[in-house]
Amino acid sequence: MKRFILEQSETEFYTSHSGLALVGLCLNQYGQLNQVLDKGIPLRHGIAHADIIKSMIGSLCLGKSDFEAIENYRDDDYFKTALSIQQVPSSARLRQRLDEHAEALLPLVYQSNIDFLAHAQVPVTPLATGHVALDIDVYPMNNEKTRKEGVSRTYKGFDGYAPIALYLGQEGWCLGNELREGKQHCQYEFLYSLERGLTAAKRLTPLPLLVRLDSGHDALDNRIVLQEDEQAEFIIKWNPRKQNADAWLAYAEQHGQWDTPREGKRVALFSVTEEHTRNGQTYSCRRVMQITERTTTAKGQLLLFPEIEMEGWWTSLASTEYDDTLIVQLYRDHATAEQFHSEFKTDLDIERLPSGKFATNDVIMTLSAYSYNILRWIGLIGLLGQQSPIRHPAKRRRIRTVIQELMYLAARLIRTGRRLKLRFSNACPGFIAFESTYTKLAAG
Numbered sequence: 059m060k061r062f063i064l065e066q067s068e069t070e071f072y073t074s075h076s077g078l079a080l081v082g083l084c085l086n087q088y089g090q091l092n093q094v095l096d097k098g099i100p101l102r103h104g105i106a107h108a109d110i111i112k113s114m115i116g117s118l119c120l121g122k123s124d125f126e127a128i129e130n131y132r133d134d135d136y137f138k139t140a141l142s143i144q145q146v147p148s149s150a151r152l153r154q155r156l157d158e159h160a161e162a163l164l165p166l167v168y169q170s171n172i173d174f175l176a177h178a179q180v181p182v183t184p185l186a187t188g189h190v191a192l193d194i195d196v197y198p199m200n201n202e203k204t205r206k207e208g209v210s211r212t213y214k215g216f217d218g219y220a221p222i223a224l225y226l227g228q229e230g231w232c233l234g235n236e237l238r239e240g241k242q243h244c245q246y247e248f249l250y251s252l253e254r255g256l257t258a259a260k261r262l263t264p265l266p267l268l269v270r271l272d273s274g275h276d277a278l279d280n281r282i283v284l285q286e287d288e289q290a291e292f293i294i295k296w297n298p299r300k301q302n303a304d305a306w307l308a309y310a311e312q313h314g315q316w317d318t319p320r321e322g323k324r325v326a327l328f329s330v331t332e333e334h335t336r337n338g339q340t341y342s343c344r345r346v347m348q349i350t351e352r353t354t355t356a357k358g359q360l361l362l363f364p365e366i367e368m369e370g371w372w373t374s375l376a377s378t379e380y381d382d383t384l385i386v387q388l389y390r391d392h393a394t395a396e397q398f399h400s401e402f403k404t405d406l407d408i409e410r411l412p413s414g415k416f417a418t419n420d421v422i423m424t425l426s427a428y429s430y431n432i433l434r435w436i437g438l439i440g441l442l443g444q445q446s447p448i449r450h451p452a453k454r455r456r457i458r459t460v461i462q463e464l465m466y467l468a469a470r471l472i473r474t475g476r477r478l479k480l481r482f483s484n485a486c487p488g489f490i491a492f493e494s495t496y497t498k499l500a501a502g
Contacts, residue, residue: 070470071135071136071470071471072468072469072470072471073134073136073468073469073470073471073480074466074468075120075136075137075465075466075467076136076140076467076468076469076480076482076492077119077436077461077464077465077466077467077492078116078119078120078136078137078140078141078465079140079480079496080436080440080464080492080495080496080499081115081116081119081140081141081432081433081436081465082112082116082140082141082142083496083499083500084174084178084432084435084436084499085112085115085141085142085174085432086142087177087178087499087500087502088173088174088177088178088502089170089171089173089174089177089428090170090173090177091108091111091112091170092106092108094166094169094170094173095107095108095111095163095166096108098162098165098166099159099162099163099166105144105145105147105151105155106144106145107155107159107163109143109144109145109146109147110147110151110152110155110156111163111167111425112141112142112143113128113131113141113143113146113147113152114128114152114156114422114425115141115425115428115429115432116131116137116140116141116143117131118406118408118425118426118429119429119432119433119461119465120461120465120466121405121406121407121458121461121465122407123406123407123408123411123412123422123426124412125149125152125153125412125413126149127149128146128147128148128149128152129148129149131146132146132148134146135471136471139478153412153413153418156413156418156421156422157413157415157417157418160415160417160418160420160421161417163421164417164420164421164424167421167424167425167428168234168424170428171232171424171427171428171431172233172258172261172262174428174431174432175231175233175262175431176261176262178435178502180229180231180262180431180435180438181227181229181438182226182227182229182231182262182263182265183227183228183229184227184228184263184265185228185268185388185391187268187380187384187388188265188266189265189266189267189268189291190226190227190259190263190265190266190267190268191225191226191227191228191267191268191270191391191392192224192225192226192233192255192256192259192267192268192269192270192290193224193225193270193392193394193395194222194223194224194225194251194252194255194269194270194271194275195222195223195225195271195272195392195395195396195399196220196221196222196223196238196244196274197220197221197223197396197399197403198212198213198214198216198218198219198220198240199212199218199219199220199221199403199408199409199410199411200216200217200218200409200410201217201218201219201240201409201410201411202216202217202218203217204217204410204414205414206411206413206414206415206416206419207414207415207416207419208237208238208239208240208416208419209239209240210239210240210241211240211241212240212241217240218240219237219238219239219240219411219419220238220239220240220241220242220244221235221236221237221238221423222234222235222236222238222244222248222251223235223236223395223398223399223402223427224251224255224258225395225398226258226259226262226263227263228454229434229438229454230394230395230397230398230434230454231262231431231434232398232427232430232431233255233258233259233427234251234254234255234258234424234427235402235423235424235426235427235430236251236420236423236424237411237416237419237420237423239416243274244272244274244275245274245275245277245280248275248277248280249279249280249283252269252280252283252284253283256269256287256289256290260289266289266290266291267289267290267291268290268291268292268293268388269284269290269291269292269293269294270292270293270294270388270389270391270392271292271293271294271295272294272295272392273294273295273296273297274297275294276294276295276296276297276372278334278336278341280292280294281294281341281343281372281374282336282341284374285341285343285374291373291374291375292372292373292374293371293372293373293375293385293388293389293392294371294372294373295369295370295371295372295389296345296347296369296370296371296372298368298370301368303366303367303368304366306347306349306366306368307349307351307366310326310328310347310349311326313328314326314327314328314347314349315327315328315382320356321354321358322352322353322354322355322358322360323350323351323352323353323354324350324351325348325349325350325351326347326348326349326350326351327346327347327348327382327383327386328346328347328382329344329345329346329347329377329382330344330345330347331343331344331345332345343372343373343374344372344373344374344375344376344377345370345371345372345373346370346371346373346382346385346386347368347369347370348368348369348370348382348386349366349367349368349369350365350366350367350369351364351365351366351367352364352365352367371385371386371389373385397456401430401456401457401458402426402430404458405456405457405458405461406426406429406430406457408422408423408426411423430457433457433460433461433465434454434457434460436460436464436495436499437454437455437457437459437460437464438454438455439494439495439498439499440460440463440464440488440491440492440494440495441455441459441460441463441464441491442454442455463488463491464488464491464492464495467482467486467488467489467492468482468483468486469481469482
């Protein structure tokens with residue numbers, strides 16, 4: 059085997075993360091971070107707030123969530139130029155600034171994230187029914203063996219946080235990624251998240267919304283808010299609580315449409331309408347019910363007593379246009395949100411948050427939503443067309459794929475006069491996709 063001779067150039071500059079040029083375009087063309095932060099938090103001296111936030115977003119877009127990672131870019135001229143940063147902060151300064159202004163930064167970064175989606179005019183693809191899905195879900199983040207503020211026992215049985223995320227459309231645009239204590243029930247302060255999410259969603263699409271929630275949000279307050287919203291429909295998983303399974307089985311025998319998917323298993327599907335009174339006003343709502351009776355296991359083993367399983371879904375969709383089977387199918391697509399959760403926790407590496415302070419970690423979560431949307435947008439533009447590197451067909455690419463294919467492209471930075479040039483290898487598989495993406499973002 060031939061041995062390589064290793065040497066380091068004294069004059070030439072190479073970068074392994076040329077994709078930050080795309081991130082910089084997204085931030086500076088559409089996000090308006092500088093204007094929002096300068097107006098919201100006046101600063102007399104020191105590193106600009108925008109430089110702090112852009113540095114953190116740049117690091118997150120490279121899959122690095124810890125504060126110490128920024129030290130690798132302090133002397134990196136390309137990092138500064140790509141993101142339009144005057145000065146890259148040290149890890150200590152980055153941590154301190156976020157700690158000092160966390161509460162003031164949070165609404166500004168949130169607003170800039172929504173502004174980015176609106177100004178970029180990102181596509182929001184509806185479901186086959188014509189509704190745009192708004193999936194809201196809580197997911198656990200393991201932060202065991204730490205003393206971070208807010209870490210407590212989650213519903214998964216480990217210590218950590220339980221943030222709530224809101225995803226819009228089949229692309230999964232993140233409208234919010236709010237940090238919550240691990241022990242906090244998903245319904246606590248949920249109406250604030252719901253109303254803020256609806257406002258943001260209506261800004262991005264005029265189409266009717268279909269809000270999908272799991273059984274932790276089976277509350278009359280939620281159904282009332284959504285029923286009174288003219289643009290929103292909903293499907294909420296029913297929480298049986300102390301319902302009698304035998305009674306529902308008897309009701310299903312008389313009113314349900316039974317199906318036998320295999321020997322020893324019967325499934326009934328039907329709808330019921332229930333009325334509730336609140337403040338003198340009566341609200342009626344349809345609930346699709348599915349009763350499953352098993353007398354044998356899937357392997358054919360006889361059961362001593364039949365197993366009865368109850369499931370239900372509250373919905374505002376009319377039975378005349380949306381039958382029971384379609385309601386169940388529409389809700390099952392809600393599970394797609396689990397993939398988006400994993401992209402935050404693994405691809406952006408934010409499961410174990412970097413700060414000990416709750417407010418600072420909350421800002422990091424919102425910044426991660428901003429970074430996620432930027433990478434999702436870059437992936438849709440650059441990795442789904444015929445010019446993209448060879449990959450299997452897909453409607454969207456994972457954030458990890460975007461980082462691998464476009465963020466970590468090696469290039470040589472060349473200064474000619476007052477101009478900057480990125481020179482890629484002649485065998486670079488992602489150059490055409492990178493060039494077309496850059497051109498589209500710059501034109502916006």
